[in-house]
Amino acid sequence: MDAVILKGRADGFELQLATAASFAEIKEQLEKLLAHLHEETPTDTVGFVVETGKRLFTDEQRQELENVFDKFPRFTIRLMRSDVVESSAVAAKITRARTSFAGGIVRSGQVLSFPGDVVFTGDLHKGGTIRANGSIYVMGSAEGVVHAGYPQNGYAVVAGRLTHLTQVRIADTVDVVEDENYPAAAVSYINDQHLLVHAELSKLQDVRPQIFESERMEES
Incomplete structure (x- = not known):
């Protein structure tokens, strides 16, 4: 059984590592293969994409593979990728995609933080902050600061009753709320020019159609 299979690419080579092979077999065959290629290929630098298949290497194993390449x-290694992901990465992705529902009172000086999106139906006092990695939908009484897309998610939106807020923040952009600039029911978002802008809430599907597309996919 070949523990390492070589394939040509337009931009270099691809190495496919057999899932059933032991790590020792992979290292041994990899070094022999690279030694042969080193003699047969031109003197230019060559980048390899390493496909690990249905296995995940530990940090120590990845370092050992890099040490083999260091001999040549x-x-x-231009890229190392796998067909599977760590359970911790999956759990983190699920958490980020979750929608939370929150009520209660957020008083001055308090910061209420959420992973993913949040629908807020409570009472946000002046000086209080609601913060989320995703979008924030304001359905309650809100007079403080709402920070969506924290810290760097520029796709997030703030939507709902926004006219009494002190500030709207999305990712690294900030807007001081003035009633005349906000519709009674509004959506705030970052446009293609990286500016925080506001529109009627009815425009939410136009500015972020993917939100509604993902809902239809879940229903189907």
Whole structure:
């Protein structure tokens, strides 16, 4: 059984590592293969994409593979990828995609934080802050600061009753709320020019159609 299979690419080579092979077999065959290629290929630097299949390497194993490549200075690992992901990464992704529902009172000086999106139906006092990694939908009484897309998610929106807020923040953009600039029911979002702008809430599907597309996919 071949523990390492070589395939040509337009931009270099691809190495497919057999899932059933032991790590020792992979290392041994990899070094022999790279030694042969080092003699047969031109003197240019060559980048390799390493496909690990249905296995995940530990940090130590990844370092050992990099050490094999270090023996051949013209060869580099351009990308190492797997068909599977760690359970912790899956759990984090699910958490970020979750929608939370929150009520209650957020008083001055308090910060209420959420992973993913949040629908807020409570009472946000002046000086209080609601913060979320995703979008924030304001359905309650809100007079403080609402910060969506924290810290760098520019796709997030703030939607709902926004006219009494002190500030609207999305990712790294900030707007001081003035009633005349906000419709009674509004959506705030970052446009293509990286500016925080506001529109009627009815425009939410126009400015962020993916939100509604994902809902239809879940229903189907």
